[in-house]
Amino acid sequence: MSDxxxxxxxxxxDAAEEVAQAxxxxxxxxxxxxxxxxxxxxEDDAEDAQWLVLLRDEEEHLDAAALDEFAGEWEGWREEP
Incomplete structure (x- = not known):
């Protein structure tokens, strides 16, 4: 099993929580x-924070490009861990 x-x-x-649910x-x-x-x-200001949605894909069935496009719907992106 991979990690x-x-x-x-x-x-x-809000965007991060919506993405996590969707x-x-x-x-x-x-x-x-x-x-x-x-x-x-x-940065000390809370406005200067990004929110991350972390998910494991041990079976490696999630497509990285599809996830990047999906995050883009909320003005986000997929980043290499």
Whole structure:
């Protein structure tokens, strides 16, 4: 079993939470993705934070390009972990 992970970067918490919920419907993700706040280096302001949706893909059935396009619907992107 591999430890493949995907990181989706979103501009705000609402978008990250919507993406986390929609992953199950769109991609059949069974495991609950983690939503975490990622403060930008050197920034103290909460407005200058990105939100990450972390999901494991141990079976490697999720397409990276499709995830990137999906995140783009919320003005986000997929980043290599």
């Amino acid at each position: 493949v992970r995907h990181v989706l970067v979103l501009p705000d918490r 992953l199950g419907d769109r991609f059949g993700v069974r495991e609950e993705p983690r939503v975490v706040r990622d403060a930008l280096a050197g």
